[in-house]
Amino acid sequence: MTLLLPALQSPTGPAASREAARFGDLSLTYGDLAVASTALAARIADAGRVAVWATPTPETVIAVVAALRAGVPVVPLNPRTGESELAHILADSAPTAVLAGPDDELPPGLERLRQVTVDARTAAPSGAPDDIGEAGPEDPALIVYTSGTTGPPKGAVLPRRAVAASLDALEDAWGWTGDDVLVHALPLFHVHGLILGVLGPLRRGGSVRHLGKFSPDGVARELGSGGTMLFGVPTMYHRLAEALDGWAGDAERDSLTRALSGARLLVSGSAALPVHDHERIAAATGRRVIERYGMTETLMNTGIRADGAPRPGTVGPPLAGVELRLAEEDGTVLDEPGAIGEIQVRGPNLFTGYLNRPDATAAAHTTDGWFRTGDVGTVDPDGYVTIVGRKATDLIKSGGYKIGAGEIENVLLAHPGVREVAVTGEEDPDLGERVVAWVVATDPDSPPPAEELTDRVAAHLAPHKRPRTVRYLDALPRNDLGKIMKRSLRA
Template sequence: MSPASSPVHPSLSLRQLFPGLVQGAGRGDDRPDALAVDGVSCSRADLLAAALSLAGRLTGARTVVVEATPTLDTVTAVVGALAAGVAVVPLAPDAGPLERGHVLRDSGADAVLGDPAWAGEAESPLERIPVPAPGTDEACRLDADTRAGSFVMYTSGTTGPPKGVVLSAGAVAADLDSLAEAWAWTAEDVLVHGLPLFHVHGLVLGVLGSLRTGNALVHTGRPLPERYAAAGGSLYFGVPTVWSRMVAEPATAAALRPARLLVSGSAGLPAPVFDALTGLTGHQPVERYGMTETLITIGARADGERRPGQVGLPLSGVRTRILGEDGDPVPHDGETVGDLQVQAPTMFDGYLNRPEATAACWTEDGWFVTGDVATIGPDGWHRIVGRASVDLIKSGGYRIGAGEVEAALLAHPGVREAAVVGEPDPDLGQRIVAFVVADEGTDPAVLTQFVADGLSVHKRPRRVEFVESLPRNALGKVQKSLLIPGA
């Protein structure tokens, strides 16, 4: 299947994309604090008015950049750009000049919404369009029935310069509806999170999901445990780092007991954190899996089982398969590792200006190649091992998932964090190396034997390095290339 034969998404108006926002803005019970970001709140009506006012100023624009700070300005800017039918590019606030310059050039942006400090630099000669504050009555306004725009969201660039992933409004709507069904997510919820607004998790799921569903949203600005606890939500989104910090403060974690559902994503949740969170809050967290290119495709359900270290079952309309190196399907035995491929109604439209890279992501028989390795159990439950490029270790003729070894290490009471990589070895091809944050006095030989006893001898680390911390990105994913160059 080529990109042309990937799902064809319907054209949606802003009203169709965000019925919860548009309908809520017209109701008499519209709350003045329906949307709150870092302590600043507004009603749906005020947000919609400001966004449509902004949209009216974007006539002639094709692509706009938004410095995605955790503010109501960012929400207004994104909704306004979508309302104007243009492509919106969320940019990380801490992006350096090289990364920022690449995104601006590659996206072809012709305007920036707001007035970030870098917008006046010589290498960033973009038109600056101010973002009206919610509640201001601007004369220039579009109708909510205008065709909605799209997203260009940039990948992390682990295999080269970041690529722009083009996501349509239709793909976003399809994914949010499948998650609402899986998590029993309704307008009665109060969603709380403090995740970055330049990634799918924080922006698409956390913010746009609330505008589509019509629930109240509390973005905490920073994902601090005390802010989560004080928000009084029914539905919480977090990454493993958030939940790890939460369980480190038992009294704070206990404040989440009245919640309905805790969701973890963007990286695997260590089993000890899963267990601690369950004990302190009374909730087993739901995990899910996805990519920028596919949005969320696999997850546990609100009314179903949750298992530490596993992400669940395919969401509605999603199909998955795992293949071996020979291209043949591998057994669904929960142990055999294979390359994960998916088919879904939530797929991206392609990489911006990169038709060859887009085509390379698809197999001849129409499956998207995720680049991740996984196992599938006899009952269909999925466990994500990690990226094929860094988390599939080929040692002594065995295919070993780094995630399995990391989970085994984290089961040791002296280990707080672990990252496993494959290091070139003249005899084995690759040898397993573990970078571990551990309690003082932990013996590397004991950890090696602990893994050998729990898994099998060929999966034991050949070297254990103790470190003070693991390098992580904004979503809590370990940056393994910083541990061993080329890993």
């Protein structure tokens, strides 16, 4: 198997002086990271499985890279995880050690594990061996826990094969090279922030600059000083669009505009980016944000190509090596134009299964080997995929129609009086489900009338898609990735 992180094989090789990762004023070259990770790999080689207290710091990068180089599976832990969820993850994954920074305060439950301190400011011992054997392609690289929206979180076992396949497919789609400098501020305990955002640049021999905490001025600073790519979630791009609008005429706005205009790629993922924000950013910068579609169990499935046509509202065609189809609830494969069905995928990007859950693994796959994503979408004649939403929360069956929440949300977001919106279905004795819009008004003291909003949807889409109920909120509930938690609204 090709080495997962080839640029780190030698601390004195030709790439040693190149910057690998930067967090604030602390920069790690490939030589620094090779030596530090090799020394740490030797300390944990017999650990069996390790947990990493995944703070947005260089210590997390060193810890994860060391474990991968030692062939030891990594369980990234969200530092904001609650006590009961953390206890479940530890009991289920059974790590023998936890890797954390010198200043990290670990919660109860981790004290029984061997504590391994990782300090990015402390030089690794000289003379550490630089010859580390690679594990096999099917050996687990990471065990990443799902959000647990339908029960206790499940550990998705991601083999090295899946990590390499997804990152190489993105290299093909985006022309990703060692010259790229990626800017992001995503958490490092999930696929988007850790695998794409950290391992992606390292596999290419490029660089990642992590902001620590997202801010428009941080994005402007790093993209304006050599950054070529930006990875973010819709909440971040919404805030960038707001900054471009709100800083009109200011030096800060001009700096942000120049930085975004000069980026090679602006990529959004983890949830759908509203068309309204697509258009605002494009109007201000002349650059289009592109989207891709993936999930914990599959890594990356589709993506707009760098040399392809940007199409707001879609997530592009399947990536190299990925097969994708739509299916009805009874398993019927859908291939007619405009069909709406569950997205199912297969390919080298898939996980090997849920840890300790053969029942859940079997239930997540069809009898002919396709993974059931639980997402609903459509496929254009040219292969571009549009995500309608999650089957459980975003597909509304009302009056005999299948209605996708996303298209209604995009229409409402284009109303100047709507700052944020979420659309859900609610049980209705006549319709089966009725459409409900949860609205955060631009001016809370003067929200747009409900009738005005429902009429807008009926005029732009179709009368049966109009919300039957409009509810006003001060804010929408969101998780750590900025995704709207629709189950909380429905509850």
